[in-house]
Structure formats: C-alpha cells, structure tokens
Amino acid sequence: MEKQELYTHLDALEAEAIYIIREVAAECEKPVMLYSIGKDSSVMLHLAMKAFYPEKPPFPFLHIDTTWKFKEMIAFRDRMAREKDIEMLVYTNEEGVRQGINPFDHGSAYTDIMKTQALKQALSKYGFTAAFGGGRRDEEKSRAKERIFSFRNREQAWDPKNQRPEMWNLYNTQIHKGESIRVFPLSNWTEKDIWQYIEREQIEIVPLYFAKERPIVYRDGNIILVDDDRLPLLPREKVKYERVRFRTLGCYPLTGGVRSEANTLEKIVKETLGAVTSERTSRVIDHEGAGSMERRKREGYF
Amino acid sequence: MSGLLKFITCGSVDDGKSTLIGHMLYDAKLLFADQEHALELDSRVGSREGKLDYSLLLDGLMAEREQGITIDVAYRYFTTEKRSFIVADTPGHEEYTRNMAVGASFADLAVILVDASQGILIQTRRHARICALMGIRHFVFAVNKMDLVHYSQKEFKKIEKEIKKLAIDLDLHQIYVIPVSATEGDNLTIPSSHMPWYTGATLLDTLETVNVEEGMKETGFVMPVQRVCRPNHTFRGFQGQIESGKIEVGEELTVLPSGERAVVDGVFVTDRKETHAQRGQAVTLSLNREIDVSRGCVFVKDTELIVSHMFTASLLWMDDTELMEGKNFFLKIGTKLIPASVMEMKYSIDIHTGEHIAASRLYKNEMGVCDIVTAEEIVYDSFEKRRGMGSFILIDRVTNMTSACGVIEHSLRRAENLTWQKMDITREIRAGKLGQKPVTLWFTGLSGAGKSALANEVEKRLNVSGRYTMLLDGDNIRMGLNKNLGFEQEDRIENIRRIAEVAKLMNDAGLIVLTSFISPFRSDRENARNIIGEENYIEIYVSTPLEECEKRDVKGLYQKAREGKIPNFTGITSPYEEPEHARIVVDTSMQSLEDSVETIMKSLTEEGIIGIH
Numbered sequence: 085m086e087k088q089e090l091y092t093h094l095d096a097l098e099a100e101a102i103y104i105i106r107e108v109a110a111e112c113e114k115p116v117m118l119y120s121i122g123k124d125s126s127v128m129l130h131l132a133m134k135a136f137y138p139e140k141p142p143f144p145f146l147h148i149d150t151t152w153k154f155k156e157m158i159a160f161r162d163r164m165a166r167e168k169d170i171e172m173l174v175y176t177n178e179e180g181v182r183q184g185i186n187p188f189d190h191g192s193a194y195t196d197i198m199k200t201q202a203l204k205q206a207l208s209k210y211g212f213t214a215a216f217g218g219g220r221r222d223e224e225k226s227r228a229k230e231r232i233f234s235f236r237n238r239e240q241a242w243d244p245k246n247q248r249p250e251m252w253n254l255y256n257t258q259i260h261k262g263e264s265i266r267v268f269p270l271s272n273w274t275e276k277d278i279w280q281y282i283e284r285e286q287i288e289i290v291p292l293y294f295a296k297e298r299p300i301v302y303r304d305g306n307i308i309l310v311d312d313d314r315l316p317l318l319p320r321e322k323v324k325y326e327r328v329r330f331r332t333l334g335c336y337p338l339t340g341g342v343r344s345e346a347n348t349l350e351k352i353v354k355e356t357l358g359a360v361t362s363e364r365t366s367r368v369i370d371h372e373g374a375g376s377m378e379r380r381k382r383e384g385y386f
Numbered sequence: 387m388s389g390l391l392k393f394i395t396c397g398s399v400d401d402g403k404s405t406l407i408g409h410m411l412y413d414a415k416l417l418f419a420d421q422e423h424a425l426e427l428d429s430r431v432g433s434r435e436g437k438l439d440y441s442l443l444l445d446g447l448m449a450e451r452e453q454g455i456t457i458d459v460a461y462r463y464f465t466t467e468k469r470s471f472i473v474a475d476t477p478g479h480e481e482y483t484r485n486m487a488v489g490a491s492f493a494d495l496a497v498i499l500v501d502a503s504q505g506i507l508i509q510t511r512r513h514a515r516i517c518a519l520m521g522i523r524h525f526v527f528a529v530n531k532m533d534l535v536h537y538s539q540k541e542f543k544k545i546e547k548e549i550k551k552l553a554i555d556l557d558l559h560q561i562y563v564i565p566v567s568a569t570e571g572d573n574l575t576i577p578s579s580h581m582p583w584y585t586g587a588t589l590l591d592t593l594e595t596v597n598v599e600e601g602m603k604e605t606g607f608v609m610p611v612q613r614v615c616r617p618n619h620t621f622r623g624f625q626g627q628i629e630s631g632k633i634e635v636g637e638e639l640t641v642l643p644s645g646e647r648a649v650v651d652g653v654f655v656t657d658r659k660e661t662h663a664q665r666g667q668a669v670t671l672s673l674n675r676e677i678d679v680s681r682g683c684v685f686v687k688d689t690e691l692i693v694s695h696m697f698t699a700s701l702l703w704m705d706d707t708e709l710m711e712g713k714n715f716f717l718k719i720g721t722k723l724i725p726a727s728v729m730e731m732k733y734s735i736d737i738h739t740g741e742h743i744a745a746s747r748l749y750k751n752e753m754g755v756c757d758i759v760t761a762e763e764i765v766y767d768s769f770e771k772r773r774g775m776g777s778f779i780l781i782d783r784v785t786n787m788t789s790a791c792g793v794i795e796h797s798l799r800r801a802e803n804l805t806w807q808k809m810d811i812t813r814e815i816r817a818g819k820l821g822q823k824p825v826t827l828w829f830t831g832l833s834g835a836g837k838s839a840l841a842n843e844v845e846k847r848l849n850v851s852g853r854y855t856m857l858l859d860g861d862n863i864r865m866g867l868n869k870n871l872g873f874e875q876e877d878r879i880e881n882i883r884r885i886a887e888v889a890k891l892m893n894d895a896g897l898i899v900l901t902s903f904i905s906p907f908r909s910d911r912e913n914a915r916n917i918i919g920e921e922n923y924i925e926i927y928v929s930t931p932l933e934e935c936e937k938r939d940v941k942g943l944y945q946k947a948r949e950g951k952i953p954n955f956t957g958i959t960s961p962y963e964e965p966e967h968a969r970i971v972v973d974t975s976m977q978s979l980e981d982s983v984e985t986i987m988k989s990l991t992e993e994g995i996i997g998i999h
Contacts, residue, residue, distance in 0.1 A: 091664075091665075091666055092389055092468045093389040093390045095666065095667075096389075096390050096666065096998060098656070098668070099627055099666055099667060099668045102627075102656065102668040103612070103627050103668060106612045106613055106625055106626075106668075107612065107721075109613060110612055110613040110681055110721070111723070133657065134656040134657045134668075135625075135656070135657065135668065136615060137670065138617045138621060138623070138654070138657075139615045139616070139617040139659035140617070150596060179734075186537075199741050210984060221461045221463070222462075222463045228460045228461050228462065229460045229461075241610070244458065245458075247458065248787065248788045249484050249485070249487065249488050249777050249779075249788045249791065250488055250775050250788075251487065251491040251520075251777070251791040252491045252492075252493075252773075252774075252791075253787070254718050254719070254777065254778065254779045254791075255780050256718065256779060256782050256786070256788045258716065258786040259786060262787065271461070272461070272463070272472055274463045274466070276463075341614045385454075
C-alpha cells in the first residue's frame with residue numbers, strides 16, 4: 085500500500101510550478117501574472133487555474149500590447165479571458181504609439197519602448213509587487229542563471245551579481261516599498277516539457293502554432309507572416325503562400341516562422357523532439373550578439 | 387527511481403567543471419545545432435588554439451565571460467533515453483560559496499571534480515562539506531585531467547584512497563569515483579580506451595542509473611499548509627504540497643502546532659477530485675469540521691514532528707555584514723515565516739578542516755553552530771530525519787537579504803537551556819528588536835529659531851516610517867528631572883549633562899532621541915557628544931539669525947530680555963557659540979518649515995542614520 089504511484093518528470097515540474105504560484109499568492113501583497121498569449125503563457129494560465137481550484141486565481145493577468153501582435157493572438161487572448169472568467173488587463177505605451185514607434189524603423193529602440201518601458205509603466209501604474217513571467221532557463225544563457233524569485237530594485241532593474249541566495253524551496257518574498265519581484269514558475273521547464281505538457285493536459289493554444297498555408301515573405305533568412313497591410317514590402321519581396329507554423333509568438337514583424345507540416349499537437353511534439361535549432365533563433369531580436377538578453381534584463385526587460 | 391535527477395557540479399577554479407558538462411552534452415548529441423554553431427564561433431576567439439571550448443556553453447553572464455570564471459549558478463537541462471537531468475553548474479571560488487550552496491540545496495547528487503595532477507585540495511573538502519550540509523547524500527568524484535598524468539592507474543588509486551578517507555570524515559552516504567578527462571572526453575559517455583584498467587561505469591552511465599531515493603526513510607504523512615482556499619461560504623480547503631507519505635478521504639489527521647484532529651472529507655489533486663493523494667503532489671484538502679488552520683500549520687498522520695520554539699542549528703552565513711549573537715531575523719521554515727533571533731553562537735566550523743573554533747560572530751561564507759529561538763512555537767524536525775521540515779533561511783529584517791541558510795540539528799527544551807539567562811541583553815539586541823539604529827538628534831539654536839517645531843515634525847516623520855522615538859524638550863525636562871536647576875552657568879552645564887545622560891539611556895533602550903534645547907555653549911555640546919558617543923550624536927544646527935528670531939518673538943521673551951527683565955538671555959545678554967561641525971544646518975528664515983524638515987530627513991537617510999524605510 086505504501087508503494088509510490090508513478091510520478092513523472094512532468095508531474096514534478098507541475099507540482100513545483102504550482103508550489104511557486106501559491107507561495108506568491110500567499111506572501112506577496114499585489115501579484116500579477118504576465119500573459120503574452122504564447123504557449124508558455126498558456127501553460128502558466130493553466131497552472132494558475134489548477135493551483136487555486138476550486139477558487140479562481142487571486143490575481144489579475146496583464147498583457148503588454150505593442151499593437152504589433154498577430155491578430156489571431158489578440159482574438160485568442162480576449163476569448164481566453166472570457167472563457168476562464170479571469171481579469172485581463174491590457175496595457176499599451178500610448179506615448180510610443182503617438183511617436184509612431186514601430187519595429188521597422190526603430191529596431192532595438194522599439195523593443196525597449198513598446199515592451200520594456202511599457203511593462204515598467206504598467207507595473208508601476210498598478211503598483212504590482214510581484215509579477216509572474218513565463219521565462220525558462222533553457223532559453224538563453226543569462227536566464228539560465230536567474231533565480232526563480234528574481235529581485236528588482238526601485239528602477240525595476242536586475243543586478244545579476246547580487247542575486248539573493250535561493251535555498252531549497254524556501255523563497256524570500258520580503259521587499260521594501262517600490263521594489264518588486266519577478267517570479268518564473270517555469271524556470272526548470274524545457275521547450276520539450278512545455279509541448280509534452282500541453283499535449284498531456286490538452287491545453288488550448290493560439291492556432292499560429294499549427295502548420296497551415298499562410299501568406300509570408302522571406303526576409304534576412306526569416307519567414308515573416310504578412311499579418312496585415314502595415315508590413316512594408318521591400319523591392320523584390322513577394323508574398324508567397326506556404327505551410328508554416330510558429331515556435332514562438334511575439335510581434336509579427338519580429339517573429340520568424342518555420343516551414344512545417346505539423347498540424348497537430350502530436351506532430352509538433354515529434355518535430356520538437358527532433359529539433360536541431362533552439363527556439364530563440366526564431367526571435368529576431370536575439371541575433372544582436374551574446375549578452376544582449378542580459379543587457380535588456382538589467383534594464384528591466386522580462 | 388525518479389525520472390528526474392537534479393545534480394550539482396563543483397570543483398576549484400581550474401578544475402574544468404563547465405568543460406566537463408559541456409563536453410558530455412556535446413558527445414551525447416544533446417546540443418541544438420545553433421548552440422553548437424555559437425560554440426564554434428566563440429571558440430575561435432577563445433584560447434584553445436581553434437579547438438572547441440566546451441565551457442563556453444555554460445558560462446553565461448557577461449561578467450563571467452570577461453573574468454573567465456563562473457560566478458553564479460547556471461542551470462542546464464538535458465534528457466537522455468533513460469532520464470531527464472537538471473544540472474546546477476556552480477562557482478568554485480571561496481568568495482562565491484553561497485552561490486554554490488544555492489546549487490547544492492537544489493540537488494540530489496553532487497559531481498565533484500578533483501584535479502588528477504593535484505589530488506584532494508582544501509577546496510575539494512570545502513565543496514564536499516557544503517554539499518553534505520545542504521543534504522546531498524550521493525557523490526560522484528570525477529578525477530579529471532587524467533590525460534595530464536598519462537592516464538596512470540597508480541595516480542588514480544592514490545587519489546581514490548584520499549577520497550574514501552574524505553567520505554568517512556564527512557560521513558558521505560554513497561560515493562562513486564571515476565577517472566575522466568573533460569577536455570579529451572575520456573569516460574564521459576563512452577569507456578576510455580586510454581584507461582582499460584578502469585572497468586566501472588562512465589560518468590553518464592552513473593548519472594543515468596543512480597537511485598537517489600535509496601536510503602530515504604521519511605515515513606508518515608506530512609503536508610505544510612501553503613494557503614487557505616475559500617471560494618465561497620460553503621467550501622474551505624487547505625492547499626499545499628505533500629512532503630511525504632499519502633492521505634485518503636476518511637483518514638484522520640492532526641494539525642500542528644495545535645494538535646487538533648479532523649477527518650479528511652475531500653481531496654483534490656490540483657483540479658481533479660480524487661480519493662487519495664501522495665508525496666510530491668499539489669493538493670487541496672477539506673476537513674469534516676471547522677478547526678483553526680492557517681498558513682504555516684502542518685498536517686501530519688502516522689508520524690511525529692517537534693513543536694517548540696528553540697533549537698540548535700548549523701548555519702551557513704551568506705550576508706556581507708557578520709552575524710552577532712542576539713540579532714533578530716525573519717525565519718522561514720516550510721511555509722511558516724516568523725520572527726526569530728540567534729541566541730547563542732556555539733562555535734564556527736573551519737570549512738576546510740571541520741575543526742570547531744570558539745566564536746561569537748560568523749562572517750560571510752562561514753559555517754557555524756548556534757541556538758535559535760523563535761517568537762512562537764513552530765513545527766519542525768531534525769534535518770537528518772526530514773529535509774523539508776529541518777531546513778530554514780534567515781531573512782534580515784532591515785535589508786530583507788537572505789542572510790543565512792541553516793539545518794536543524796536538534797531541539798532544545800527550556801529546561802535544558804540555561805544560556806538564555808546567561809546572555810546579556812545589549813544595546814544592539816534591543817535596537818535590533820526595534821529594527822533601527824538608535825541615535826540622538828541634537829537640535830541647537832537660538833530661542834525662536836524653530837528647533838521645537840522642527841524636532842516635532844521630524845519625530846512625526848520618523849514615526850510614520852515605523853521608527854521608535856522620544857522627544858526631550860524644555861517642557862518634559864525642566865518640569866521634572868531638572869526642576870531644581872536654575873539658569874546660572876553651573877546649572878546650565880548640569881542641565882545639559884543630565885539631558886545628555888537621559889538621551890544616552892534612551893539610546894541604550896533602542897530609541898531614536900530628539901532633543902530641543904538652545905544649548906549655546908560649545909563646551910556643553912562637546913560634553914553631550916562625549917556622553918552620548920561620537921557615532922550616535924547627530925548635531926543639527928537651526929541657524930535662523932537673531933534678527934529673525936527676535937522679530938518672531940513668539941513667547942515675548944526677547945522683548946523682556948531687552949527690557950532687562952530676563953538675565954543671561956542667549957543672543958541678548960549671553961552669547962550663542964555657533965557649532966563648527968554640525969552634521970546638518972537649516973535656516974528657517976531661508977526655507978519653510980516643510981522644506982527644512984525635508985532637508986533634515988534627506989541628510990539622515992543619505993547618511994544611513996535612519997535606515998532604508
């Protein structure tokens with residue numbers, strides 16, 4: 085009778101994430117869960133629903149809308165909020181919009197203004213003291229060294245040389261006024277774990293993850309979706325229709341797709357298991373060189 | 387055997403930890419193509435003459451790449467057909483001991499690198515000791531750089547003997563010793579052709595097959611309550627992760643520390659209604675009757691835990707400022723956060739030799755044993771019996787830093803413990819309890835300069851930010867303590883002396899004192915400074931000029947003095963000696979009262995006098 089029933093790798097990761105989410109709800113004054121609409125956010129939302137059942141998550145969700153997200157993402161976000169009956173806050177850096185900041189003309193300034201600055205503005209506007217993010221340590225080298233409970237000073241900056249020691253599962257959530265904590269419940273998950281968990285739990289995700297014939301252009305070796313008429317075509321660029329899917333979702337002009345036939349979760353998992361390219365290569369911003377993610381994080385990027 | 391193995395790698399600076407793991411991942415074909423590509427590109431800039439530098443895969447932070455060493459814990463993930471792994475790659479440097487402890491607290495197994503050309507170093511002992519302290523029971527010693535000793539079996543045997551002796555010294559549960567070369571790849575994933583004399587498993591084989599649950603003897607059901615779930619008036623559930631054992635609907639459990647009992651009438655494993663739940667699962671339990679349960683309580687069945695407020699623990703000190711006896715903290719154990727203080731330091735432990743050294747303080751990266759007392763009774767067990775209920779962290783109440791981590795050795799009963807009476811309650815202890823630095827803010831200046839008004843406002847501001855204060859002014863001193871004193875010179879000296887002595891006593895009690903007296907003579911203020919103590923005496927000169935004070939003449943005193951009705955009136959018939967080294971100067975004729983208060987608060991904060999709040 086004392087025999088332990090099968091307890092898999094995914095069971096362990098799920099329990100760990102739920103433990104973290106509950107700790108924040110119990111100890112932090114004003115938490116929020118960042119919701120980026122992507123697959124990792126879908127997993128986080130799913131975990132939050134499970135963590136508090138039969139209660140609803142005792143915190144709101146926040147989407148930073150750069151106004152350049154895929155249309156299907158926005159529709160999916162609004163439907164999820166309705167169906168799950170959760171509070172979904174949406175924030176856009178209106179000053180950036182007024183200045184006409186866009187991903188074509190402003191490069192890394194665009195990411196800073198519409199994402200990093202917008203996030204900082206939103207967090208201070210609502211006075212959130214803790215924010216869940218879907219970051220995983222397998223994504224990037226500087227993330228691999230970040231704590232699960234990652235402390236931010238009054239300027240919302242990360243100091244990688246002065247991280248609080250994080251021992252066992254004893255998380256220190258004590259902060260001073262004006263300071264905050266970013267919390268990463270999926271720290272120990274890999275891309276493969278995320279897909280396998282989505283398959284096991286049958287979690288609904290944005291259809292863009294599944295292969296389908298879509299209008300695209302090839303640009304600098306990336307496959308960019310022509311999501312609306314704001315995408316300026318360069319001379320010699322031609323819109324083609326090909327079967328593509330996306331491994332990560334962000335702003336459509338900055339997100340590269342892959343040619344794929346995987347149109348079911350099962351096929352996606354299989355494709356991922358045999359993947360030869362790690363997922364961040366499909367994020368255009370990461371190509372700036374080693375250390376660029378760390379630099380952005382120090383400045384307050386999630 | 388669990389499908390997930392969490393392990394840590396440790397070794398000294400040049401032992402090649404990052405290279406070992408990087409090379410193992412590379413050989414096991416567990417790298418993504420673009421990471422491999424980046425590795426090749428980076429290596430061309432690196433040192434190893436165009437060869438692949440596998441360590442580049444792991445050293446992530448910019449600062450680390452610049453210095454060429456690993457500062458913080460990096461986590462890596464890989465999966466083979468047999469198992470999933472999470473590796474914590476940790477820094478070897480002594481100054482980063484705490485970062486190593488972070489990695490060790492997370493792991494079930496340690497891979498410790500030993501340089502074959504150097505043998506066991508004092509660092510090796512330190513690493514093994516920290517891993518053992520944090521609860522690791524399984525150790526793989528990778529004797530690295532075998533290529534540099536010509537793959538000599540004799541050299542290996544010599545080191546293996548040293549390792550076995552170390553294992554006995556540190557009481558390590560289970561050890562494996564493997565000869566490897568991280569740069570050349572010997573015995574990482576395939577048996578080395580250079581060392582046919584070694585017939586044991588390769589490093590990867592060992593990691594794939596080791597059973598870390600073997601020898602674990604945690605019995606009975608234990609679940610610390612994380613939060614109370616109340617979706618509506620009818621349902622009340624208790625959420626947490628099961629630490630050990632299993633529980634079924636209909637079984638009776640005990641709530642600690644109260645000892646009340648109730649029967650489980652509902653079990654949810656996450657969002658699924660079930661009849662039972664087991665170790666490791668995130669659950670919500672409901673009980674058959676209303677009893678008092680809150681976060682920090684522990685549910686138990688068929689086992690006993692200790693309920694007390696004193697215990698002896700081994701600590702690893704991780705803060706820049708040293709630990710002193712009597713210091714106050716928040717202690718977090720399980721899901722309980724509670725005020726606690728370190729009652730008595732018993733000794734520190736030489737982290738290299740294990741020797742006990744008499745000590746009353748503990749400095750960064752030092753280990754020691756001490757007695758700890760908590761504000762209320764808490765639920766715990768010795769770390770040896772139950773990792774989850776025997777480990778804790780100490781959080782500094784002013785800086786919020788995680789200052790220490792510790793493991794409980796054994797409980798202390800009141801009767802056994804005579805040290806409490808022995809301990810002298812010092813000024814630091816009292817101030818620590820109040821979480822502040824007790825100083826005296828000595829306001830000096832002419833009558834009517836605005837001293838009392840300012841002192842009053844500053845006191846209010848300090849109180850708002852949670853400080854404990856006392857204001858001494860003419861009213862509460864002249865009416866009582868000093869009512870036998872007049873205004874002659876001797877009496878004025880005595881007046882200031884008594885005020886300074888009272889301020890000092892109140893500082894000793896932990897309070898921040900504000901005094902508001904004209905105190906016109908340098909020699910008197912010098913005397914006060916000596917009594918109160920140089921570092922605690924903050925002189926604030928309210929420099930409002932005489933003309934302005936006389937113009938204000940709130941109490942009509944200047945007029946009376948001019949008329950000769952008050953003898954020895956400062957500024958009129960008696961001198962005011964301006965301070966030469968006041969810490970803060972404000973002139974209420976130049977700026978408003980509010981602005982003056984702001985100036986004072988700002989300097990006090992900047993100089994770190996009133997703390998961070």
